[in-house]
Amino acid sequence: VSTxxxxxxxxxxxxxxxxxxxxxxxxxxxxxxxxxxxxSNCSWWIHPPGPIxxxxxxxxxxxxxxxxxxxxxxxxxxxxxxHPAFPxxxxxxxxxxxxxxxxxxxxxxxxxxxxxxxxxxxxQIAFRRVDRIxxxxxxxxxGGQHES
Amino acid sequence: xRAEDAAIIAGIAQSKVSRGVPTDPLQLTVDSCLRAxxxxxxxxxxxxxxSAQPGLVLELPGxxxxxxxxxxxxxxxxxxxxxxxxxxxGHLISIVxxxxxxxxxxATNVLCFRTVAESSGRLGRAAGVTTxxxxxxxxxxxxxxxxxxxSAANLAxxxxxxxxxxxxxxxxxxxxxxxSQRHNAALNPNAIYQDPLDLDTYMHARTISSPLCLYDCDxxxxxxxxxxxxxxxxxxxxxxxxxxxxxxxxxxxDANSWTQRRDFLSMGANDSAAMMWGRTSLKPADLDFxxxxxxxxIFPILWMESLGLVGRGEAGAYLEDGRHRLSGRLPMNxxxxxxxxxxxxxxxxxxxxxxxxxxxxxxxxLVGAEVGVVATGGGPDGGCLLLTRGSSN
Numbered sequence: 001v002s003t004x005x006x007x008x009x010x011x012x013x014x015x016x017x018x019x020x021x022x023x024x025x026x027x028x029x030x031x032x033x034x035x036x037x038x039x040s041n042c043s044w045w046i047h048p049p050g051p052i053x054x055x056x057x058x059x060x061x062x063x064x065x066x067x068x069x070x071x072x073x074x075x076x077x078x079x080x081x082x083h084p085a086f087p088x089x090x091x092x093x094x095x096x097x098x099x100x101x102x103x104x105x106x107x108x109x110x111x112x113x114x115x116x117x118x119x120x121x122x123x124q125i126a127f128r129r130v131d132r133i134x135x136x137x138x139x140x141x142x143g144g145q146h147e148s
Numbered sequence: 149x150r151a152e153d154a155a156i157i158a159g160i161a162q163s164k165v166s167r168g169v170p171t172d173p174l175q176l177t178v179d180s181c182l183r184a185x186x187x188x189x190x191x192x193x194x195x196x197x198x199s200a201q202p203g204l205v206l207e208l209p210g211x212x213x214x215x216x217x218x219x220x221x222x223x224x225x226x227x228x229x230x231x232x233x234x235x236x237x238g239h240l241i242s243i244v245x246x247x248x249x250x251x252x253x254x255a256t257n258v259l260c261f262r263t264v265a266e267s268s269g270r271l272g273r274a275a276g277v278t279t280x281x282x283x284x285x286x287x288x289x290x291x292x293x294x295x296x297x298x299s300a301a302n303l304a305x306x307x308x309x310x311x312x313x314x315x316x317x318x319x320x321x322x323x324x325x326x327x328s329q330r331h332n333a334a335l336n337p338n339a340i341y342q343d344p345l346d347l348d349t350y351m352h353a354r355t356i357s358s359p360l361c362l363y364d365c366d367x368x369x370x371x372x373x374x375x376x377x378x379x380x381x382x383x384x385x386x387x388x389x390x391x392x393x394x395x396x397x398x399x400x401x402d403a404n405s406w407t408q409r410r411d412f413l414s415m416g417a418n419d420s421a422a423m424m425w426g427r428t429s430l431k432p433a434d435l436d437f438x439x440x441x442x443x444x445x446i447f448p449i450l451w452m453e454s455l456g457l458v459g460r461g462e463a464g465a466y467l468e469d470g471r472h473r474l475s476g477r478l479p480m481n482x483x484x485x486x487x488x489x490x491x492x493x494x495x496x497x498x499x500x501x502x503x504x505x506x507x508x509x510x511x512x513x514l515v516g517a518e519v520g521v522v523a524t525g526g527g528p529d530g531g532c533l534l535l536t537r538g539s540s541n
Contacts, residue, residue, distance in 0.1 A: 016290035076305035082298035
């Protein structure tokens with residue numbers, strides 16, 4: 001891990017290769033929004049983003065602001081450091097968003113200690129900017145502050 | 149013709165496995181392949197197909213370092229068909245593809261191999277940095293690696309925690325997977341770890357990603373395993389029992405994702421297990437053993453339930469009853485599995501299944517092993533094969 005500050009550190013985070021199909025999801029944080037693809041025909045939330053609804057096969061799919069609110073569905077305390085960009089320990093989890101049963105997003109859980117995290121903990125999204133990409137993180141509801 | 153009815157596993161071989169010793173992956177591959185060809189009663193000139201999974205992987209040193217073309221050129225083979233499947237329902241797709249090619253008449257004797265150099269491949273790299281070296285990601289990896297899921301260990305840990313939450317599985321119960329497998333490994337001269345593992349050692353081991361500790365994670369090694377899949381009519385020409393294939397599972401019925409499946413804990417295992425049982429008249433009660441993918445100790449538990457060996461959520465009690473042990477009603481991972489014998493990415497489990505069905509497993513040989521299942525993969529990737537001693541399809 002670099003000692004030359006955040007910019008250098010950020011460059012080693014492996015990042016998505018953003019395509020026109022995934023740009024809304026990865027760059028929506030610039031507007032403070034979690035943009036998830038949604039079917040205009042049957043209202044199904046589609047993640048990862050795709051050009052067609054797998055539920056009704058409508059092509060009328062648009063990036064749509066989601067609440068960013070949900071609950072911790074499961075989590076782990078990452079102890080062994082697998083990647084230099086992710087110093088351990090940290091709390092990593094999957095969050096079930098309130099919009100749809102299977103709409104779940106991974107992210108690091110900030111501002112909650114390993115001893116305090118639990119399944120069902122209400123959380124809201126935050127974004128961590130790396131280059132032009134806004135990575136999803138989660139904070140306990142009410143204790144959130146924007147990180148960039 | 150069904151792929152299952154066209155083919156047998158005619159020859160098998162596995163190299164010695166090692167840790168921390170520089171090896172030449174192509175040398176390992178040639179050694180295991182020549183032995184498998186000889187075991188199948190063939191000369192190299194009779195091999196007309198090669199099937200691999202996943203093929204050469206550049207971004208993960210040692211994960212799959214041998215290209216099909218390297219092997220063809222080394223052995224000077226004359227091929228009518230070859231392929232490597234980077235995407236597919238788990239590691240066994242190389243065998244499935246070989247059966248399908250034989251059924252379709254594109255090849256007659258197909259060499260299938262899996263070589264790893266994940267121990268020596270890491271020498272000289274930063275300690276502990278074992279994950280992808282890619283800096284830009286496409287496909288499903290982009291939805292976990294940049295978000296903190298650096299390793300499959302993190303994803304498996306999240307899965308394990310959810311299972312514990314829903315069904316009350318304890319760490320003491322989970323420990324029975326690696327502890328029993330270590331017991332089996334003591335009877336396997338080619339296992340990496342053969343010393344006994346007790347509960348106290350397990351409970352005090354360092355955490356990798358909670359609730360998973362060191363002993364819940366499989367062991368990177370160098371090694372190679374090879375198989376020859378032949379036309380079924382060769383089954384009586386071998387000098388040893390042919391391995392028949394009674395059912396193939398290679399399905400995907402829900403999202404290709406660790407998070408978006410409607411049933412979070414079901415994995416791709418569910419899809420392939422249902423397909424496999426739908427292609428045979430055999431039942432779970434007919435099994436003499438199960439070789440279940442154990443990249444992490446939660447996976448055999450989920451496979452047990454997907455295959456219907458135990459009811460959903462009941463694996464903890466099943467393990468406490470010892471039914472999975474070598475002396476139990478349905479022995480599991482009889483070689484020590486990847487947790488103790490070393491990670492050959494699922495194909496080591498297939499090798500052990502064949503060894504048991506051929507009555508060649510030495511001190512860990514099961515009496516009267518005639519039907520077994522091998523099932524590999526975790527998360528959305530999962531595939532399985534129902535195997536028999538001899539082919540009576």
